[in-house]
Amino acid sequence: MNATLGHTGVLLGLVASVVGAGVIGHGLIAKRPASLRAGQIYAGLILLGAVVATVAMERALITHDFSLSFVAENNSRATPLLYTITGMWSALAGSILLWGLVLSGYISAMVWKFRRQAADPLVGWATLVTYLVAAFFFALMAGPSDPFQTVAHQTPNGLGPNVLLQDNPLVAFHPPLLYLGLVGFTVPFAFAVASLVTGRIGEGWQVATRRWTLFAWAFLTVGVLLGAWWSYQVLGWGGFWGWDPVENASVLPWLTATAYLHSVMVQERRGLLRVWNLSLIISTFSLTILGTFLTRSGVIQSVHAFSDSDIGGLLLGFFGVVVVTGVGLIAWRGDRLRSPGGIDSPISREGAFLLNNLLFVLLAVIVLLGTVFPLLYEAFEHNQVTVGAPYFDAMTLPIGLALLLLMAIGPALPWRKTTVGTLRDRLVVPAAFGVLVAVASVIGGVRGLGAVLAFCLGGFAAASNVRQLVLAARGARRHGAGAWRGLVGRANGGMVVHIGVVVIAVALASATSFAFRGEVTLRPGTSTVIDGQKITYLKLADVRTAASSATQALVLVNGQGPYRPAVSQFGANTDPVGTPAIDSRLWHDVYLTIDRLPAAADGPVSVGVIVQPLVSWLWVGGGILILGSLLAAVPGRRRRPTDPVSAPLPGLSDGDGDGDGNGHRHGVGDDHGRRDPVLVPDGRESSDAPVPDAPVPDERVPAGSP
Amino acid sequence: MSPDPGARAGSRVVWVALALVLVAALAFSVARNSGPLTEKQRAAAIESNLKCPSCEAISVLDSSASTAAAVRQVVAARVHEGQSDQQIEQYLESRYGPSILLRPPTTGITAVVWVVPVVAAVGGLGGLGLFFWRRRRPKAVRVTPEDRALVDRALSQRQGDVALPAPPGP
Structure with missing residues (x-):
């Protein structure tokens, strides 16, 4: 019964996506709007x-329908209800189903x-692409990964x-949020893809879907952080990020x-x-597919690779199709992508964004290389090599510091160009705060060096972003x-996001640089002090x-508790x-594990104690x-992104009662960079908009916009 | 663009002072941190670069597995004997295979993982520099009245033929 119902659903999804793609494809080729609507x-x-x-x-x-092999392998009569429900994404076939569910939700x-x-x-083209992606995932469920x-x-x-998937309720949140992101x-x-195929690059459709990207990005961020929190609470080594291939796979598209x-x-x-933006978004999607391949095909031994399967080849093939399509389209449309005008000066918001992009892409290159290299090495050299945390730490630390510095300077930069003097004036207070933090x-x-620099730049960046919010x-x-x-x-929310990133960066620097690891062996009722923490062992409990x-050990930390490592x-x-x-x-975590259980109930227990400063700042x-x-x-x-743009219209700028719905921005404390020049408020960062914007000549009215 | 040149000069002095204070703080922190490592610190540094033999991606230092404890004993004994980091790593590599090293060797084909990011960084920064150098004299975009008329028409279609005043020249 359940199998029949399930197969019916999968088949409906497959047929609907294939037929839907056919109908839209026909409408596109025959130029029939009726088919597109249908x-x-x-x-x-x-x-x-x-x-x-x-x-x-x-x-x-x-x-508990054990006639389904998926249920028989991922559920038992004793499994609590929560972990019964989350059982759906405890293994490959079910997590592809979750992927399909989230995807079809997004498509609708x-x-x-x-x-x-x-x-x-x-x-129409965009819809066609999503239908084809859906068809691929439903085909996986209909055949090789049923x-x-x-x-x-x-x-x-x-x-x-x-076992690891029925130990912590975060299993109910981390995978679905991650999938909502990916x-x-x-x-x-x-x-x-649609704007490349139609050649209509200049119409701002990428900008129109920007909020969709932001939505997915936010979910992915939360998903990754919850994953870190989860592994911190479950895995028992006190770490939250191990540069594990599957963690890397989730952070690459991020x-x-x-x-x-x-x-x-x-x-x-x-x-x-x-071109660059289209390449980035195509890379992002490709990397989600590559990540699925790495996670779900069993090519990588990892704490997260909960399943081996034979769909690896199909996922890899799909990844190849996506990459070839993307590269091919960009090569084909390259001439149309040339934008008019250029970036005037490296000391500008645009220049900062370019540098930001370079640094993020470098991070992606490092993570991708470090993740994939052992696979390639084993395939070609028939030998094993490990690329682990020391490699990633060494390579990413300088880029991380550079990003903190950029996060301090970037928000204070106006668009187009500025002088070093302006920047010096704007940043002097944040920089003084950063130096104060360092001292x-x-x-x-x-x-x-690394930790002090991280704290200093973190202070600088936080103060600079707070300054923007105050302004x-x-x-x-x-x-x-x-x-x-x-x-x-957008811009103000972005500043708040930056402050969150600074807090996370400070936590990372502190927790990884100043972790203390030790072990205490205690008899029931005795205490000891280790790294300034008084540890008291009370008794065992079953x-x-x-x-x-x-078997739990009841342990007091500085008289608080009892905490129950088990x-x-x-x-x-x-x-x-x-x-x-x-x-x-707030200032430190004390992380307790049982290293060795006593032979008898009143014997001594060995408790692993890890003291890490500022870990909670991550969360x-x-x-x-x-x-x-x-x-x-x-x-x-703000202006609708697919609207035509024009030179400033003074007639519309008077009176801030923006009730006319014409979409012209009045720049009220929203986006520092995008104010209409005529509306620049008196004296507030006047150099932000010294030059009226030239119209972008090739913007056209989208055919279908209302 | 501050109108007051005096304020500008003052701010330059402030920046130099800030830089000096920062350098002093960093130098103090580094100087206090240097000095010979204890045996325990040396062992921890070595262990953090070794993969726990029975784990996926966790170092010998972080792992509580029995295989990691065995490696820790080997490292501690050899540090105590006064062997160098390289000697200890070489010994462990011969015993557990090269995959025990969490850092891929910088020689041979594995040097790729170290070289490629550096080349990419240099190339990227160079490309960015070249990009700006070549665009030092941007071509002004000429906006013709036809362009403006086109945009105005499109806008007025949207807004129900609002009469638009002529925009000021750029």
Whole structure:
């Protein structure tokens, strides 16, 4: 029953995406807008198919239907409800199903959002691309990676999910959020391909899909951070990032997407860097597919590669198709992509964005090289080599410091050009704060060039971004719009995101440079002091649930607690795993693990103690980052990106009651760079807009815009 | 563009002072940090570059696995004997294979992972520099009245034929 329902859903999704692609393809070739409009309906059918299949899978899991081999392998009667539900993404076939569900959700949202422009061939091409991507994933589910495969001999009980996947509730959040991020890049990718195919590069469709990219980027960021938090809480070595191939695979598209989110602003404002932006978005999507290949094909041994499979070749082939299509389209349309005008000066916002892009792409090159090299080496040299944390740390540290410096300078730079003197005036207070932080940390006992530099540049960057927010809030108030306006909108939200990134960078520098690792062996009721922390061991406790049995050591840290590091056993035929306990404070974390259990209940226990400063700032920084992304998503009052642009129109600039819906910006504390020149407020960073913008000559009216 | 040249000169002095303070702080921090390492510090530094033999990507220093503990004993004993870092790494490589090193060797084909990013960085920065150098004299974009008329028409179509005043020249 569940298998039939599931197969029906998968088949519906496959047929709908193939037929939908056919209908739209026909409409595009025959130039029939009616077909283009009709093709939109299939998005709903694809979504219906994915929902039916997901419902069937969850129903099978919750009712413990062990006639499905996926359920038999990833569920047992003892599995708690939460881990039963999350069982869907505990292994390959189910996580492809989750991918399909998220993808079809995005496709439906996209088709709905652009429904009024459905007859526009560009939207048609974009829809066609998303249907083809959907067809690939549904075809995987229909054939080589069938989540609804049945078993010949049904067992009375299943094996249950992987031990590490039933130890922490974050399993319910990390994978879906990660997928919401990774899969979301399909939409901007589809529009990139569509604007290349139609040759309509100058119309700002990339900018129109910018918020989609931001949305996906924010989810990916949160997904990656939650993954780090999860491994910190579960894996028991006190680290949160191991440069594991699968972690790298998730951060690769993040790097190129971050570069894109910055450089797309140059296109939006100046109409430049079109080829580059399209390349970045195509790379981002390609890297999500490559990441899926690395994660899900079993080519890499990793703590996260929870499954081996034979779909590796198909994913690699799909990756190849995506890359060849992207490169081919850019080569074919290269001549049309030339933008008019250029970047006037390296000391400008555009120049900073270019440098930012270079640094992010370098990071991506390093991470990609370090991740893939061992595979290639083994394939060609038949020998093994490890590229691990010391390599990545050494290579990425200088780039990270350079990015912090750029994050301090960039926001203070105006568009077009400026003088060094202006910059010196604007940055003197933030720089003084950065130096103050450096001096304070040296006095506070921080040693080591890298750490002091990271703190100094972090202080500089944070102060510079706070300065922008203060200026924006003041500007907003001057326009009678309430200081809170200085916090919302894209650029201001971006500044808040920057502050979150600084907090994370400081945490990374501190936790990795100043971790203390030790071990204490204590009898029940005794205490000892290690690295300034008083550790008291009370006693052992046995905790049994239906799914697991655990031996906990009750430990006090500085009299607080008890914390319960444990050794847990899930099911009879698995190895026991250690479960750490963490005393998390604002200034440091004390991370406890059981290194050796006592032979007798009153014997001595060995407890691993890791003290790391500022680890919790990682999660605080993540929170600030989410907040910033939300603020950035609050609609500012700005021009619709596909509207025609014009020289300033003084007649429309009087009175800030922007109720006429003409979309002309009034620049109230939103985006520092994009004010109409005539609206530049008195004296506020007047050099931001010394030159009226020349119109971008080749902007055209999109055919289908209302 | 500050109108007050006096303020500008003042700010230059402030910048020099800030730079001097920063250099002093960094020098102090580095000087305090130098000096001979203890045996424990040396062992930790070596262990952080070794892969725990039975783990996926965790170093011998970080791992609590028994295989990692065995390597730690070997390292501690050899550090105590006064062997150099290279000698210890070579010994472990001969015993566990080259994949125990978390840093790929800088010689042979594995040098690729070290060289390519540096070449990419130099090439990227050079390319960016060249890009700006060649664009030092940007071509002014001439905006013809036809362009303006085109945009105005498009705008007025959207706004229901609002009469637009003539924009000022660039």
